[in-house]
Amino acid sequence: MAQYQITLGDDVVQRLFVGDGGVARLLEQVLNQVLQAQAQDALQAAPYERTPDRQGYRNGTYDRPLTTRVGSLTLRVPRLRDGSFSPDLFARYQRHEQAFVLALLEMVINGVSTRKVTRITEELCGTELSTSAVSALCQQLDPVVTAWRTRPLTETPYPFLLVDALVLRVREGGHVRPRAGCVVMGVNAAGQREILGFWVGDSESEATWRTVCQDLKARGLQGVDLVVSDQHAGLVRALQREFQGTTWQRCQTHFSRNVADACPKALHARVHAALRAVFDAPDRRRADWLSQQLIADFQDTAPKAVAIWEAGVEDALAIFAYPPEIRLRLRTTNDLERVNREIRRRERVIRIFPHRASAERLLGAVLMELHEGWSTGRRYVNLETYWAERGPAPDEESTATA
Numbered sequence: 001m002a003q004y005q006i007t008l009g010d011d012v013v014q015r016l017f018v019g020d021g022g023v024a025r026l027l028e029q030v031l032n033q034v035l036q037a038q039a040q041d042a043l044q045a046a047p048y049e050r051t052p053d054r055q056g057y058r059n060g061t062y063d064r065p066l067t068t069r070v071g072s073l074t075l076r077v078p079r080l081r082d083g084s085f086s087p088d089l090f091a092r093y094q095r096h097e098q099a100f101v102l103a104l105l106e107m108v109i110n111g112v113s114t115r116k117v118t119r120i121t122e123e124l125c126g127t128e129l130s131t132s133a134v135s136a137l138c139q140q141l142d143p144v145v146t147a148w149r150t151r152p153l154t155e156t157p158y159p160f161l162l163v164d165a166l167v168l169r170v171r172e173g174g175h176v177r178p179r180a181g182c183v184v185m186g187v188n189a190a191g192q193r194e195i196l197g198f199w200v201g202d203s204e205s206e207a208t209w210r211t212v213c214q215d216l217k218a219r220g221l222q223g224v225d226l227v228v229s230d231q232h233a234g235l236v237r238a239l240q241r242e243f244q245g246t247t248w249q250r251c252q253t254h255f256s257r258n259v260a261d262a263c264p265k266a267l268h269a270r271v272h273a274a275l276r277a278v279f280d281a282p283d284r285r286r287a288d289w290l291s292q293q294l295i296a297d298f299q300d301t302a303p304k305a306v307a308i309w310e311a312g313v314e315d316a317l318a319i320f321a322y323p324p325e326i327r328l329r330l331r332t333t334n335d336l337e338r339v340n341r342e343i344r345r346r347e348r349v350i351r352i353f354p355h356r357a358s359a360e361r362l363l364g365a366v367l368m369e370l371h372e373g374w375s376t377g378r379r380y381v382n383l384e385t386y387w388a389e390r391g392p393a394p395d396e397e398s399t400a401t402a
Contacts, residue, residue, distance in 0.1 A: 028073040031066075039078035057081045142357070145364030148371075149197055153216065157223025158186035158196065159386070160326075162336045163212075163239075164229065165204045166343065170353045179356065180204040181343070181363055182212050185336050189223070189387075193335070193380040195371040196221070198363045200356050206234035213242035225390075226322070228330055230254040231312065250315035252279050253332040259309050263302035271298060271305060279331065284320035291317075323385040330381070342366055 040046055045054040061076040162185040170179045179200050186196040196216060201208030227239050228249045239248055256275045263271050274294040281287035291313055299306045319331045329335075343366050353359040374380070 028075070031073065032076050035075060035077055039080070042080070141361050141365055145361060145368065148368050149364055150219065152220050153186075153196060154220035154222075156188040156190070158188055158194075158221060159223050159225040159383075160187040160330055161185070161196070161224055161227045162229070162330070162333050163209075163227060163235065164333050164336045164340060165232075165235075166340045168200065168347065168353060168359050169351065170200070170356050170359055172356065176352055178203075179359065180208055181359065182208065183336060183339060183343075183363075183367065184212065184216065185339065186221075187330075187380060187383075189383070191379045191381045191383045193374050195339075195367045195374075198360075198367055200359050200363070204232060204234060206237045209235045209238035210242055213238055217242070226319075226330065228333055230333065231258070231315075247318050247321065248315060249318045249331065250312055251331075251333045252316050252319075253334055255312055255316045258312070259305045262308050263298065263305035267298065267302055267305075271302065274298070278317075281320075282324075284317065287317055287320060323389070325382050326386060339367070339370060342370065 039058065043055050043058070045051050047058065057080070059079045059081045061078050064075045064077050066073045066075055163182075165180045165182045168179050168181045169176050171177075180203055182199045182201060182204070184196045184198070186194050188194060197212070197219075199208070199212050199215070201211065224243055224246050226247045226249055227243060228251060229235055229239070230251045231254065236248065239246070256272070256279075259275060260268055260271055271294075274290070274297065278287050278290045278294060281290055291309075295306055295310065319327045322330070343363060346362060346366055347353075350362070353362070
């Protein structure tokens with residue numbers, strides 16, 4: 001380890017004891033002397049020293065700011081004529097700077113507003129970082145998010161999709177406007193769940209959802225057998241047009257709320273129990289019988305609720321065409337609702353996005369984090385029975401062909 005002889009001025013020592021930025025000035029003086037000593041080691045000669053071992057010549061200095069926990073420093077970095085001097089101090093500083101930037105990005109991703117980030121960095125580093133500077137740092141996420149959200153989906157079929165949206169408030173054209181944050185989760189051939197993509201649209205309309213579906217297909221999405229979502233008219237029409245031949249499963253949780261909201265409050269508990277019995281039936285035959293019982297029991301006391309049930313029961317029971325383990329996982333969009341809650345937890349602090357790009361940045365960062373966790377976690381659903389009924393799984397087909 002190199003040893004350096006450091007000389008401190010009286011004024012620096014006095015300021016150290018009175019607390020008037022003394023620690024920062026002390027550190028600045030020490031580091032500047034370290035830089036000079038490192039330059040001398042690199043040249044094998046002191047300033048103006050004549051020696052046959054000299055490895056080069058100095059060419060003045062340049063100022064470089066350094067932000068530390070004790071304040072902002074200005075370092076005078078020696079410049080050599082051949083430009084070869086690169087002190088290891090700055091290698092460590094570069095790592096510190098990268099860690100600092102990543103910490104800022106992580107704070108914003110986790111729902112800390114840019115104003116709070118500014119205050120935190122001022123307390124930690126003794127220097128003020130403007131909100132515009134924080135936002136500029138966050139833009140470093142954009143290429144990563146864009147590459148992930150546009151990645152190809154050709155490696156495996158995705159037989160099951162879960163689709164949902166949440167409302168985001170974005171400032172556009174001088175006004176705060178509600179925008180639709182659309183998220184699609186897929187289950188691949190191995191039974192692992194993935195986030196396939198996200199989009200920020202003007203509204204949750206058929207046009208927005210058709211754009212979502214077309215983008216997924218353009219990226220190579222294939223093998224879709226079942227799509228689970230709530231009963232939003234524009235979404236359902238888009239799914240029917242863009243994924244013809246696939247089965248649509250109406251989310252049983254949303255459907256239960258629709259039915260319960262239409263019946264008298266005094267009947268809520270009984271209706272809920274009847275709905276639960278239908279959805280938990282062991283097979284479709286038993287579910288149909290329980291459905292008829294529900295209609296007979298409440299058609300006089302809750303006619304509106306029964307009408308809603310009759311209109312949507314077929315779509316809510318579509319999942320009975322699949323094995324029990326799939327029915328348990330894919331009869332609702334509850335798992336995607338949990339994803340939306342994770343987004344909302346971060347977004348709640350921000351409240352209003354300054355523009356659409358910032359909304360996409362936050363959605364992308366949060367969803368990438370969840371996606372990576374799923375890829376290394378346990379299998380989401382066992383598809384062995386599913387593939388046994390519908391033919392060999394894709395990896396088995398490729399093995400048989402080979």
